[in-house]
Amino acid sequence: MSQTFRIEQPQFDPATGVVRFTYALEGKRFTEVLELPRGIAPEAAGSRAFEKLLDLTAMVLGVSYYKLKAPLVIEAPGIALTVDERDFVIDIYENGLGEFYARNNLIRFGRLTLATAEDTGPAPDAPALENRALLPIGGGKDSLVSVELLEAAEAEFTPFAVNPKGPILGSVETIGRPALYVRRMLDAEMIRLSSEPGYYNGHVPSTAINSMIAALCAVLFGYDRIVLSNERSASEGNVVFDGREANHQHSKSLDFERRIAATLSAATGGALEYFSLLRPYSEARIAELFSRETKFDRVFSSCNRNFRLAGHEGPLWCGECPKCHFVFLIFAPVMEQERLVSIFGRNLLAEPRHEASFRELTGLAGQKPWECVGEILEAAACLYLLTERPEWRDEAIVVALRDDLLAQYGQPALENAMRELMADSPEHHIPADLAKRIAEHAL
Structure with a gap:
């Protein structure tokens, strides 16, 4: 296999909130667009922490385009990553696409090559973030239980969603708090090719994608934590394929939570937390x-x-x-x-x-x-x-x-x-003070 998937540096206009992510594969170029909310502070947009998160987001969003051909070589020569960040990205392209590989019978685990520039500089300075959470709302039962728990704990939070529709909008209206929304526009040619002969299609780690978009908004608008609503059973896989467990919910698993939490913390000088509020629960x-x-x-x-x-x-x-x-x-x-x-x-x-x-x-x-x-x-x-x-x-x-x-x-x-x-697990990463308050409500 001689194909290479190329990830280019993202382009961001803080005045409009528009981010463009460009990818190249087999002579074709694809551009994905995010429209972030207006009112972005220039100092936040110009921080090294935000730039680092923007590069990482480009790497993660790339899975939607990579899977058209799923080549063994991924390159991003204009993006500098640390060793830990490279491991994080490889996890996305291996385990995050585990179901995709299993259902398409593609052998990729341990065989991917990721070529990027090397980031050996000092860690980014910590941006000034407020003591409040972004809470992704998916429209299902889980995030709404998180709403109830956070409100009972008197914790400040803002509902967050990418491309909100139907039950997301209905849920947020019932929650009764102003929300933060992002519009995501996938490249139309990628969508068309996904159903064409000679191209692959399948599941991508949407929780990882939306989490990276949330991280951009957290730094731009001043939130010091992203609170997910992933339960403990999300860590159970579906099948063993190519010598590894393939999990439809890998980016909701505890293992991935640890990885992305460490990555986001390092990228923001320790300022941004990431954890699931429902991890103790079945x-x-x-x-x-x-x-x-x-x-x-x-x-x-x-x-x-x-x-x-x-x-x-x-x-x-x-x-x-x-x-x-x-x-x-x-x-x-x-x-x-x-x-x-x-x-x-x-x-x-x-x-x-x-x-x-x-x-x-x-x-x-x-x-x-x-x-x-x-x-x-x-x-x-x-x-x-x-x-x-x-x-x-x-x-x-x-x-x-x-x-x-x-x-x-x-x-x-x-x-x-x-x-x-019905017994709560102690294996979670909820901050101790918050964990105590929600436990009292959940009794």
Whole structure:
């Protein structure tokens, strides 16, 4: 393979807030554009910390264009990176694209070459950032639980989103705080080629991409922390491919959180923090926390299929995809049946045609779906719990899976798993003072 993917230095106009990222591959050039909010302070835009983050963002956003051909050589001669930053970028292009490689049967792990200039200078000075958080809002249950926890802890934060639509806008309106939005415009030719013969397409680490965009805004507008809403089960992979675990949610995992937190801190002289507020919790525990509040019932959605197909301009839930099935399943043990069916518009556990999907989610068949769903044992434990609930035990899916769940896992293991799911993990990077305040609210 002789192709090379080239990343050029980004171009930023602080007067308009427009950033242009240019990439070259196989004789073609692509330009992606970000429109950041107006009102940027010149001193923030001219800081070395911001320039460093801008270069790193160019490297990360490049995955969308790189994957058209996925060559072994990546070069960015105009961008200087430290050794640690190079490791961070390689992780993005290897593990961040792990699902893409697995589904396209591409052998890339440990084989990529990254050629950049070498940054051996002193660390950037720390910019002056205020004690407040940018909170990415995805329109699903997770970030809305973070909203509740931050408000209970009386922590200052601003909702943040890239290309907000549908449930993001509805959620932010319900939150009732001014938001910070960024418009991202992918190169139209890249989008066209993604569906052409001879080019690859597939999943990219969107959380990593949006996190880098958030980091730019944090420095420009004075936020000293980016608070994510990634749960502990995001660290579980889907399949082993090319000798390595491929994880649909790699950029939501604890391992990646550590990497990007260290990278952003070093790039800003220690000024910018990055952590997930929900890392101590399982998906089942998050569902329990969400169920305590009803104000978001009609605005939130975790359905990725509807987002892809209609930009969430239509129904909030398709009811057909593994994500819908998983979210319904983890809410069922902690939410009144009438309320849950009202949210989804139907009872997904009463539809026998979806049995195969629930079997995959619970580990009874196939593999863990390529979706942002929780751990297999978590789904199995939640479904088993429903076999003991009068309002759920006679539903078609529960009846169909009950005996197989008991045969595969055993009743003691399923009951123990449920207890562990509702216990909070100490493995997280939430600052101690904030962790204590949110723990008190989450009891």
